[in-house]
Amino acid sequence: MSTSIDQPFHFRAGQSPLLVSMPHSGTARLPGMDAKLTDAAKALPDTDWHLPTLYDFLTEMDVSVIQAHYSRYVVDLNRPIDDQPLYTSKTTGLFPDILFSGEPVFIEGEGFDEATKARIKAEIWQPYHQKISETLTQIRDRHGYAILFDAHSIAAQVPMLFDGTLPDFNLGNNNGLACATTMLEKLAELVRHSPYTHVCNGRFKGGYITRHYGQPSAQIHAVQLELSQATYLVDRPQTHHSQSDASDAQPEPAKYQLDQAKQRRVGPLLQQLMQSLLAHGHPTDQAE
Template sequence: MSIPIEQPFHFRQGQSPLLVSMPHCGTALLPGMANQLTHEAQALPDTDWYLPELYDFLAAMDVSVIQAHYSRYVVDLNRPIDDQPLYTSKTTGLFPEILFSGEPVFVDGGGFDDVTQARIKAEVWQPYHQKIAATLAQIREQHGYAILFDAHSIAARVPMLFDGTLPDFNLGNNAGLACSPALLHQMAQRVEQSPYSHVCNGRFKGGYITRHYGQPSAQIHALQLELSQATYLADETQTTASDYQLDPAKLQRVRPVLQQLIQSLLAHGHPSDEAQ
């Protein structure tokens, strides 16, 4: 009997020139999968926690939003379908076998066989990306250009991925290749006016989604924000999924900055206008 696979994403259509993608906010697992995860993995520690709550203002701004339903341990939507490495340093792949801690995702003998992986690619990965592509094409047809904002978050300290403590806001446009430089500069200026630290094209320059869809010459601009979870999660030890909790005071401080970043993208106008 084959494993049932549900709707792979949640989508809201807006009328603005912006699409926000949240490929790592999902927490759903396939039936029976939880029993194959290690104890550490069962807490879903590498989830981009609470992004829909952080960006709850998007509907009022008439922004299109696509959110992953499944956990990145089912499939990483921000990796290419052929699983070619995006980074020269140690990282995780399309079907992650290790956590950001370096510990295994699955118990011995766990994981997906080739048939299940093929189904996941066809019924989860491809529909998510087909929706992104179709939405960007529709937006470009309507507005003459489209902007894709790939929203992520991560723990402030992940020794396997980077040294020390991550800046609060990590903006990336694939080192200038994925969007108009003015868009990234404008967002960076907004963060500079806030209490938060930031870096552009540091450790996180943008994953597959930013790199693949960002085609400024085709009037599609893509950029990524990797937000430190220290800006909004409670400072507690997390050993289960329910231990990851929003800090209301932190949320009240960081959400307006996120809203200003999105507003700056909407207010920028046609990115190609800057060259005229």
């Protein structure tokens, strides 16, 4: 497989104290990769669909944004580079070999070889994290503190990962270690007064990005939101695109269509969460 690698991420700089990361919104694949994917994987079912659209208000808020260019099936940017597991329950790794459905990502024997994995680490994973690190340092130097918001979404029901139906808003700060306690409490309070359900540090406490960069003692605070896709995708799967569409660089299978009415309801709350982070000021309390 050719390992020609284009830009590893998209970045927009802002002047506020906030950086928003979207590590699972990418859909690009490496050249020749599609021929090695299973039919189930070609639709990129575990993508954090439409997050850049849901958070399109960030430009006006002068917030810095970094978002993945490549699919998580190329590399999962929210996993440590040594691929140590983050959860005791079943999950996927740095180079996912199974979908959230439990089906394989690659046709048998067609996964990445070690040389390709090394290039992906060096040319996609490392640049993404280097940019996060540099940006947070610049923000802290400018404001005296920095806030990282790691934006994710997931299907409401994923039996391999959790039982039942996920709450709408799943906030995590690594059990209180990644950000000031009042910061998470204020976010939860906003959701509590909305029509949506929520939980703090439930099944999703924050992945590698939240855990690694959230260092309140160093004035860098990190929080993750795992948003249920039931809050913004169409309820009923529709007809899939044809197989010929599966190789497009930016696929959008019909079953992952954005529900504009839902977006109009959830969008203002997402914006309120960002406004709360920006209004928080210099966090003075330390994480518990």
